[in-house]
Amino acid sequence: EEGKLYFVRDPFGVKPLYYAKNGEKFAFASEARVLRVLGFGASLDERSLRQFLTLRYVPSPDTLWDGIKRLPPGHVLAYEIGSGEMRLSPYLKFDVDRFDGDIREAADAYRGVLADAVKRQLLSDVPVGILLSGGIDSALVAAMAKDAGAEPPCFTVGFGRYHPECELAEAEETARVLGLSFHPIRVGADELWEALEKVVAAVEEPLGTTSVLPMWYLVQRARQGVTVVLTGQGSDEPWGGYFRYQAPLLGRFAPWPGVWKGLGRFFSSWQGMPEALERGLRMLRERDPASRIVEACALFPAKDRIALLGDADDGGAKEAVSRWLALVAREKGLDEAERMMRVDARMNLADDLLLYGDKISMAFSLEARVPMLDLEVVRFVESLPRAFRVQLWRGKVVHKFMAQRYLPARIVHRKKKGFRVPFAEWSRGIWRKKVEDRLFSEGIHLRLLNKQALWRIWQEHLQQKPDRSRQVFTLLMLAVWWEQQFGGGNSESM
Incomplete structure (x- = not known):
């Protein structure tokens, strides 16, 4: 269509696409660094930081850079050259003909x-x-x-x-x-x-x-x-290969959030409780569908966000899930596990x-x-x-x-290992000083996070009371990223 630009991302987001607009200035690229060179994304989007700590990533269209967006998968962005107006909309149909064989x-x-x-x-x-x-x-x-x-x-x-x-x-x-x-x-x-x-x-x-x-x-x-x-x-x-898809199936046996709240309190003193189990219990005590998915994935639950950031605001993580749930809901007859799988x-x-x-x-x-x-x-x-x-x-x-x-x-039928490194072992051993230096260097805790809360998480991780490996690794990545993007570090060191 004359006078318009269309940007389309593949159905499942195999390839990223970033875009930014400031007044009459509009730019797009497959790498965010290109947009930053052009002057976009000069500061942190603090709302997206809350999404990151909740989910361990920032869901599209948001990013951690203020003013830079990432096109969601299965969506098209229409940009009108004359007026500068933008419209984001899904292009994929989510309903399918149900298979009826054995x-x-x-x-x-x-x-x-x-x-x-x-x-x-x-x-x-x-x-x-x-x-x-x-x-x-x-x-x-x-x-x-x-x-x-x-x-x-x-x-x-x-x-x-x-x-x-x-x-x-x-x-x-x-x-x-x-x-x-x-x-x-x-x-x-x-x-x-x-x-x-x-x-x-x-x-x-x-x-x-x-x-x-x-x-x-x-x-x-x-x-x-x-x-x-x-x-x-x-x-x-x-x-349905992840453990979190078991939670809604288990929930059918006791569809009352109060039961799961009670179990959560009962297990709260178990310092060795697997994180996946903890997330599952948090999920099942929620009633709202989007909140249940957020809790099933939440890396830092509300109590940790309060300690690190001052309040429990998830920065829009629930809203992001709700948008996808609304699209998925166009297909009738899906149960909760199916909706979770489609959103994921x-x-x-x-x-x-x-x-x-x-x-x-x-x-x-x-x-x-x-x-x-x-x-x-x-x-x-x-x-x-x-x-x-x-x-x-x-x-x-x-x-x-x-x-x-x-x-x-x-x-x-091999037992699933997952693709990961021995971070829990190394961060308490040969990487301990390196990780600690990174986490508590000048910058990240002074500008973003509460130092005392960060120190408590680190000490709990070292003592395995409870295991905080995934949280510590996420904070480590955030510290390195912050230094590269806003602290004078080298973001081109490839």
Whole structure:
């Protein structure tokens, strides 16, 4: 349309797009640093800081820079050149035709759509590899690539087999079973700490996910052999692979928030209570649907935000969830777990996991492709009955059922480790002084956070009363980011 510019982001936010407007000045870029050079985002958006501490990332369209926005996935931004007016709207339909076959028919159909997606994403005139973890998702992508006639090399990063987080042994077994070449990348604590500044500069935004550090070395090594990689990212959300999707299923047995409040008080003295359980109990004591999703994900609950920032305001995290829930609600008949999964597949994925995956891979000119988020694949998965995806104590039901046609059961049903580093151990040991120096350097606590509250969190982490690993890592990333963006540090140190 004449006189208008249209900006469109892909359905699940595999690629980011930033934009900013100040008076008659309008700019857009795939990297926020470009907009900052043009004079946008000169200060912190303190409201978005509250969202970051609540969710460990800032949901689109907001960012931590005042005046810089990130286009949400599945949305189009219309900019009128003459008037400068902007209109943001979703372009995707969220309703799908429900699948009405049995579980075997579902597995057959899923096999077809995923195989087609893998074949499409293998198409390339440059070498293609696989970023292989120890889990089922990347293993299934690798198996289907092999079945399609490809022989992609597999790349895996680890920290030594004496660390329970290391997946080298599991990934090596998968590659051996499939007959694919295996390229392990071993990194130690010193190397990962050395990557911290580079990772924050490349990603541009602080993210409370420890996997950003090994991802740096994984991508760097993979780029030496290939130009394109396929990953297994993006299946946990539509398939119900996270523990938080169990909470609404458990809640059906006692749909009274008071029961869960009582359980929360009962367990409050348990200093070793797993964080996921704590979040689940907080979720179930809420009535409002958006508040329940926020609590299921909240890294710093209200009491911590009060201590760190002076009040419990989440900065709009609940509003962001509510916007997505309103879009998801256009599809009738979804239960609470399904709504959570749909929101996560469009908010959490885009603004956290996919964001760092794209930024780090692009730092090495490596193209990362995600077959699990092929539009036809997700449409099919979301057409399945919820029980075909997640049940009480079981996730990825049809996904795993189908995977057994390609992989041994011992690989399909391995215990999930997750892609993370031994931060809890290292931050109490060989990284302790480095982390403490970063957290309590001049700047972050004086300008953003209450120093006494920060010190209390740090001491609780050191004593494991309770374990504060994820919170401390998020605060560490925030401190590094703050120094790079506003404290005179080098945000171009890649």
